[in-house]
Amino acid sequence: MILTNTTVLGTGVLGAQIIFQTAYHGLPVVGYDITEQALEAANHRLDSLVQTYADYFDAGDRSKAQAARDSIRLSMDLADAVKDADFVIEAVPESLDIKQGTYEALAAVAPERTVFATNSSTLLPSAIAPHTGRPEKFLALHYANHVWQNNTGEIMGTALTGSEAYEAVVDFAERTGLVAIRVLKEQPGYLLNSLLVPFLQAASHLLVNGVADAPTIDKTWKLGTGAPKGPFEIYDIVGLNTAYNISSMGDETSKKFAALLKSEYIEKGKLGAATGEGFYKYN
Known part of the structure; x- marks a missing residue:
């Protein structure tokens, strides 16, 4: 299982960074949010990350970072955003009710093959898994803020997460410039936030x-x-x-x-x- 086409739900500060990090490492990515205002703010965040990535990785040369920026697509239509997704990373507000509702809507429109990951900072994935419609393909992938520099990717499954999905997310993390951190059992806050x-x-x-x-x-x-x-x-x-x-x-x-x-x-x-x-x- 190779995860390539990626959708990120939530385009706030960290969501935008996840989108850009994924695009910068060459994968197709769609950002989804629920309002025009949110997507307008996302465009500004993504634009500002071009110079950040150029300075950090390419000695100020904007060409690769700008190409990554130009490849990113944004959408307010959930079904459209995930229609081709191999992998959906959820980075919506840190509320259990919001996350559970998001996954119920997502499960209804995502392809059967799609793996889901929550970027929740403090919630256990097992509290969300029953709402995903595919608990064997659901786990947590936690990014740190300023991901281009603080590039940990904490990967934490539930008792129901399949090994194929888990290993595919480890591989995705490594291919997108993260250091994959295997969290061996569920822990609120993973390692970093604990x-x-x-x-x-x-x-x-x-x-x-x-x-x-x-x-x-x-x-x-x-x-x-x-x-x-x-x-x-x-x-x-x-x-x-x-x-x-x-x-x-x-x-x-x-x-x-x-x-x-x-x-x-x-x-x-x-x-x-x-x-x-x-x-x-x-x-």
Whole structure:
């Protein structure tokens, strides 16, 4: 089983990166989202990634990155987006209800051969598998933000995932420039987010409990550990919508952080580095 024709559901910050990473490594890819506004934003994200990839891989030569950009197709029609798909990567908002509904709609229109993978950051694939219509061809493939540089691909199946589909996704990850990380059993957050999410949560609790402000927390972490970025700088990179969705499902303090994100940042259009402002301002 070779996975070639790829569709990515969700064209947000990470979805757009997954689309571009796949196209840059020579595979046909379609990006799907549900509104014209989302696709317009996706076009801007994809355009901006041309120079990012040119600088990172090709010493500023835009030719290969531009060819990748030109090969990408976007669609608001789910059946159209997946009609030729060997592989569908889902990167919709981090809500179990949204993901389950997405897979129910997807199962009705995708070819029988198509393998599905969720990019969920924190949800277990076994909570989604019954809604896919093909649990033996469903698993998780988790990308890290800034995928061209932080190129881990965490691959995690369920008890029902077939070995053929699993190995095909390992092969896909390697062919698209990722280091395939085999996660041997289901774990919320895989490896990376099992480490990262508690760290970010601890920082958010310090903030909402009034222990220190975001810049002080970041400065303390960077000075004390030598880390290049603090937790709130990482929140801005991840995107505050993602932080909100994850925090909304947490304990009471996490929910207070989610409320803070919504009222002080998200509702004001401050979604993180991708929009030019989150906890910090960006050029």
